[in-house]
Amino acid sequence: MIKKSTFEQIISQDMAEMWSALRPNEKRIVTDNFSIQNFKKNQIIYAEKDNPEMLWCLLKGKVKMYKNGIGDRVQILRLYRPVQYFGYRAYFAREPYVSSAAAFEPSTLGAIPMEVVEDLIKGNNDLAMFFIHELSRNLGGSDTKIVSLTQKHIRGRLADALLLLIENYGLEDDESTLKIYMSREDLANLSNMTTSNAIRTLGAFVNEKLILVDGRRIKIINQAQLRKISKFG
């Protein structure tokens, strides 16, 4: 358990966007109901069909939201970085989770009971607008993803995945190495293809000098060309 003073520090520094929407007494309510949990690599935070109870706030690490599909296939739907919120959609929809969330790597998360969040929303319209905004952006992303994943060819889908990783987790100081190191399988699950095809297509990109690969370390060499592949072929 972490001391109260540390709580305050973490949430006031990192939860900026949502935090700033709150009045002093509301901040107090959040602080009082905030609990911190650590997750190991690949540990599940919540699973499909669970009842949504918490608003999760990723403080440290990386998290994937995914859905188990047909056979053993998995589709990664969204990726989270500090400090982003998730786990609230199903609660607001009054339905069980339709997807699962797991830590990509050792991660620290904050949790606030959704009832508390809902009460806060009822008395604070900036907070309501925060969630309306988040949901709206996610829905647009999900709609766009439908078309990309169903209509683009393998190369386009993998290019999309790489570009998403750049956007989401950024690059090292060398301005080319992806900050996330993920398995070929996760890469495949992100871009709707088999692991073999992720490996093969990644290899093709290396041959074409678009990227450089060393184990799970990926260096982006030709981002412009990746964008072209995402758009056309």
Add this chain to the structure above:
Amino acid sequence: MIKKSTFEQIISQDMAEMWSALRPNEKRIVTDNFSIQNFKKNQIIYAEKDNPEMLWCLLKGKVKMYKNGIGDRVQILRLYRPVQYFGYRAYFAREPYVSSAAAFEPSTLGAIPMEVVEDLIKGNNDLAMFFIHELSRNLGGSDTKIVSLTQKHIRGRLADALLLLIENYGLEDDESTLKIYMSREDLANLSNMTTSNAIRTLGAFVNEKLILVDGRRIKIINQAQLRKISKFG
């Protein structure tokens, strides 16, 4: 142009869910800013990349929200029936539309400027919760659709489309005829396949006595089996 009294009637009867969240003075604001527009069959209501300005309320008819994809392919994302609201997501996300909306058949729509809606939300938390709820349900649907469209086989996807049409537009008094008559092409665009394959697979379903087809009229004979096909093969 329709008389004010008729306005009041339409919106108080049909806009029930959102309408009931409003206080008398807010209802007045909506009424004063409400305009009615008729759309012909296949007429576009708004298009991708347009700037979102209006909250649309479908009063009569049927509307499809779709996205133009690669080549000439189209993906139908959502269907609307009276009385449902759409067109607000992009506004809340502060981005241009990522999809288009068009009338399936001659339709009557109400329009309210999004600025007015946003002002109302800022002063009315029930209204905010209405949108949070709608967005949350749509996002769950979109996430589920991603997996269905990418992982299910053609038969499962077409079965899904038929079940969606039942759920969305219902059946005639005979409790078997779909209330919506759509082209094979639209059916294909709903279930991510070519028109040829929609025609063929529909034919297969007829052979298997799951449905009966007379032109665009579709009778659902064996819904249980359609559900099985949606789930497995």
Add this chain to the structure above:
DNA sequence: GTAAATTTGTGTTATATAACATACCTGCCA
């Protein structure tokens, strides 16, 4: 520190579905 398990890599085959070609049907309007 060595065995076991997992991940990565590569070749081959199988198959679902798109692409293409063509014909027919049906309503429309000139």
Add this chain to the structure above:
DNA sequence: TGGCAGGTATGTTATATAACACAAATTTAC
């Protein structure tokens, strides 16, 4: 009334990608 456009139907071919099989490399566990 006849031809034209749009939609429906069906057969054939092409192809992108999954499925499978196996070997090598790397990580994990005891």
